[in-house]
Amino acid sequence: MSGKINYAEEVKEMTKWKYVTFAAIPLCIVMAAYDLSHGEHHGHSRPAYPYLRIRSKEFPWGDCGLFEDCDHQAEEHEEH
Known part of the structure; x- marks a missing residue:
């Protein structure tokens, strides 16, 4: 077996993959479209538990955590 494929076999293989595509x-x-139309909304807000975000010492970079968006949180507090 030399591994050579003749032209007819190449055309047959190409046609097969064209139909599969x-x-x-x-x-x-x-x-x-089905997955996007039947998706669920996962934007539930977390409950404000009293034991969350307890800080006894100020961070050197401000009130928010190092990787938190302080401007966005300030806007949320102004809206409420």
Whole structure:
């Protein structure tokens, strides 16, 4: 076996993968539309437990944690 494929076999293999592609792309689009249309909203707010965010010493960088967005939190407190 030399591993050589003649032209007819190459065309047959190319045609097979062309049909597989044309069948798979619409199927992927339909499944993506189905998943997006049946998604659930996960934006639930967390309860304000009294034991959360207890700080006995100020941070050197301010009231918020190092990786928290202080401006965004200040806007939320102003809205409430």
